[in-house]
Amino acid sequence: MNIVIAPDSFKECLSAREVAANIAIGVRKVLPAATIHEIPISDGGEGVLETLLNGVGGHRLSVTVMDPLMRPITAEYGILDDNKTAVIEMAKASGLELLMEQEKNPLLSTTFGTGQLIQDALNQGCTKIIIGIGGSATNDGGAGMVRALGAKFMNDKGEEIKEGGGSLNELYRIDLTNFDKRIQNCEVIVACDVSNPLTGVHGASMVYGGQKGGSRKDLEFLDSNLAHYAKTIKSTLDIDISSIPGAGAAGGTGAGLMAFLNGELVNGIELILQTLRIEEIIKQADLVFTGEGKIDEQTLHGKTISGIASMAKKYEVPVIVVTGKIGEGIEDIYSIGVSAVYSIVNKPMELKEAIDQAPLLLQDCSKNIMLTIKCFHKA
Incomplete structure (x- = not known):
């Protein structure tokens, strides 16, 4: 399976590189032979x-x-x-x-x-x-x-x-x-x-x-x-x-x-995607992971997730979003190419605990996503 992992940072928590690395760890726990492209992304701000x-x-x-x-x-x-x-x-x-x-x-x-x-x-x-x-x-x-x-x-x-x-x-x-x-x-x-x-x-x-x-x-x-x-x-x-x-x-x-x-x-995000020539990688992928610390209605307007999802949609590549917090107004996110959205928080916890546990939460979340996908896809 050919998987692209292209997240933004989780602000005040993990850099985009760290987010990508932890998602990859979770994926490999289920599909150790998968081809994984870790591509940390920034929409033009930090990172x-x-x-x-x-x-x-x-x-x-x-x-x-x-x-x-x-x-x-x-x-x-x-x-x-x-x-x-x-x-x-x-x-x-x-x-x-x-x-x-x-x-x-x-x-x-x-x-x-x-x-x-x-x-x-x-x-x-x-x-x-x-x-x-x-x-x-x-x-x-x-x-x-x-x-x-x-x-x-x-x-x-x-x-x-x-x-x-x-x-x-x-x-x-x-x-x-x-x-x-x-x-x-x-x-x-x-x-x-x-x-x-x-x-x-x-x-x-x-x-x-x-x-x-x-x-x-x-x-x-x-x-x-x-x-x-x-x-x-x-x-x-x-x-x-x-x-x-x-x-x-x-x-x-x-x-x-x-x-x-x-x-x-x-x-x-358009500048970053063009400069890194990510489209050539995404068009060959079977699955794309992306994400950021919080998603809300702003996610639909010029952010990393919207850029990645719009690009993947052209090639009918499914996109999974992982995030620390799901805000309001994201109903239209599925129309831009996102297949599913997952919060990495798996139980009630304070913000500090969620930040401290973010690497493990990312790993567990991506592992569980891949276990679900594996039920329907032979890698």
Whole structure:
């Protein structure tokens, strides 16, 4: 039996590689002779670095950058085997994973460190940058990132405003005199899995600001600040990024990348699947496993599972989804090519226990799935 295992990560629990490995262990307990292709996947957020380096080849570099609260940390990015394409995972420098719960504050957090990673890639001679912008702790519209590349964000007194989305209301003028001109000759591809505009009820602040530590009052203030930011960008660059789909990704970093780096926003999972040439493997498969930590109605829109299932559906390959939690609104998941959905949680348990036991739960779940399949399929 030819089996493809192509999951996303279980966030704050297991990497995509670890998820794939544990599913494979369970499968081999039932079908030790099966041909198994373990292909860890990312939809453009956390995990894009590991996914592309493992799938295409390349090397990692470590750089000292500023974290979301402007403290020095070591962050890594990758350069693919062509030595011209950098892969940057925004979360490595500007992610929620870098902050303790009490430190989360979208008024203060900045994308400055992400800009430093981009600058280092330019220093290495890269002329193409793939940047995954999921998992950010920020709501500054990418202003910190742009500042790290040489721009200045000034108030009406000619002074630079502070870092963070909470200071954008003071923005009066953007000075691009010293902005890194190498960007003009660099192709920037933005892997994005959301289509939110920059502002409004569906915008960066109102939808995602709460999980980054913002109160309701903060979110309204941040939304107003991003609207002001967009107006200032329009007056400076004659570019209106206020309502472009995806501009609100990563606290508005999508907008900053489009406006200042001429970034092209693409569907993250489609980019990954095309780059790794997974279709050629799936079309030969008898069965596909995929999954992520939680599935809900968002799973149907540009996430790993939808991308894998849609591809497998073309070749009538059954797709099994394994997940830690099944949310609401997944009724239509079967219409996109998913054959069955399984939660790995096999008894009532607290979240911490489920996280601690996740490897064994994945193994047991995939083993039981294969035992069922074996009843009807001679491997």
